[in-house]
Amino acid sequence: xxxxxxxxxxxxxxxxxxxxxxxxxxxxxxxxxxxxxxxxxxxxxxxxxxxxxxxxxxxxxxxxxxxxxxxxxxxxxxx
Amino acid sequence: xxxxxxxxxxxxxxxxxxxxxxxxxxxxxxxxxxxxxxxxxxxxxxxxxxxxxxxxxxxxxxxxxxxxxxxxxxxxxxxxxxxxxxxxxxxxxxxxxxxxxxxxxxxxxxxxxxxxxxxxxxxxxxxxxxxxxxxxxxxxxxx
Numbered sequence: 001x002x003x004x005x006x007x008x009x010x011x012x013x014x015x016x017x018x019x020x021x022x023x024x025x026x027x028x029x030x031x032x033x034x035x036x037x038x039x040x041x042x043x044x045x046x047x048x049x050x051x052x053x054x055x056x057x058x059x060x061x062x063x064x065x066x067x068x069x070x071x072x073x074x075x076x077x078x079x
Numbered sequence: 080x081x082x083x084x085x086x087x088x089x090x091x092x093x094x095x096x097x098x099x100x101x102x103x104x105x106x107x108x109x110x111x112x113x114x115x116x117x118x119x120x121x122x123x124x125x126x127x128x129x130x131x132x133x134x135x136x137x138x139x140x141x142x143x144x145x146x147x148x149x150x151x152x153x154x155x156x157x158x159x160x161x162x163x164x165x166x167x168x169x170x171x172x173x174x175x176x177x178x179x180x181x182x183x184x185x186x187x188x189x190x191x192x193x194x195x196x197x198x199x200x201x202x203x204x205x206x207x208x209x210x211x212x213x214x215x216x217x218x219x220x221x222x
Contacts, residue, residue: 028197041106043209053110058141059139065181066179
């Protein structure tokens with residue numbers, strides 16, 4: 001892992017299409033601008049990680065029981 | 080019509096599909112970035128669920144459902160950028176699905192409302208959006 005130190009207004013270039021610029025620092029919060037092609041998805045790490053985890057659980061889940069879930073869903077609800 | 084087939088995981092079935100039904104996911108899915116081509120398979124036994132089956136790379140099969148069927152007020156914010164990336168021109172191009180996690184007991188099965196699948200039906204392209212809105216759960220009860 002590469003660790004760099006930058007000042008406000010300075011940038012980091014990743015590959016030839018991605019540029020990250022430090023915009024503002026306020027207390028412990030940093031505002032970062034990311035310039036990247038549309039084909040590169042950009043997300044907050046913890047949120048991305050949540051989706052990734054749930055995708056993997058879903059793919060491994062008891063899909064053979066999907067028929068049972070479908071039956072339950074098709075039943076008319078009794079209010 | 081160009082008929083193809085793919086062997087599915089576990090059950091050893093061979094599924095037939097048509098080349099024109101293939102939906103490309105240029106970015107893959109988080110956790111399955113190498114899976115860039117899928118088909119949607121509908122089996123009457125599983126209605127209203129469908130399978131999203133990868134046809135390249137890792138064998139991945141995900142159960143999906145139209146979220147409006149169990150959450151009629153589901154309205155995730157989809158940015159112009161997201162629509163542009165999928166080359167969406169008309170609202171009718173768009174299809175929205177969510178991925179289902181079957182749990183035990185099955186009545187506790189959930190759907191991922193935080194990471195819906197957005198598909199441009201006309202262009203046969205899709206992606207998984209990450210909705211950072213606190214209103215939508217990663218594990219929303221379907222039943």
